[in-house]
Amino acid sequence: MAYTITKLCLNCKDIACTQVCPVDCIYEYTGDDPTIPKEMLLIDPDECIDCNACVPECPWEAIFENDLVPEIFKEDVELNARIVGQPRVVPTRPDKPMPTPEEVAENKKKWGYT
Ligand code: SF4
Numbered sequence: 001m002a003y004t005i006t007k008l009c010l011n012c013k014d015i016a017c018t019q020v021c022p023v024d025c026i027y028e029y030t031g032d033d034p035t036i037p038k039e040m041l042l043i044d045p046d047e048c049i050d051c052n053a054c055v056p057e058c059p060w061e062a063i064f065e066n067d068l069v070p071e072i073f074k075e076d077v078e079l080n081a082r083i084v085g086q087p088r089v090v091p092t093r094p095d096k097p098m099p100t101p102e103e104v105a106e107n108k109k110k111w112g113y114t
């Protein structure tokens with residue numbers, strides 16, 4: 001089934017999710033394909049073991065089980081799958097502050113997800 005990181009992660013990339021993923025299947029794309037974003041992280045659906053550990057850890061509430069991805073972010077399921085077999089790294093954590101509840105709400109509003 002796997003999990004998907006939605007565009008709510010775009011430009012956030014605090015990397016909290018990678019700290020708890022037991023199989024290191026959350027990646028930053030490092031290749032040259034402009035259709036695969038580098039400004040957000042992506043989950044390899046072939047490696048994800050559906051443990052749910054990343055969901056409560058994400059301060060931006062950007063991660064969903066595939067069946068529960070909101071309609072507005074449905075295309076992100078396929079976007080995450082594009083990371084399979086691509087050049088990529090598991091990023092290390094930058095020194096980035098956690099967002100406030102207001103910032104999380106504003107980010108959702110930006111994408112029309114309320
Ligand atoms: S914790 Fe959430 S917002 Fe942060 S990098 Fe992971 S998916 Fe993106």
Ligand code: SF4
Nearest residue numbers: 021048049051052054
């Ligand atoms: S559900 Fe578990 S295995 Fe899948 S990306 Fe999240 S932490 Fe990793």
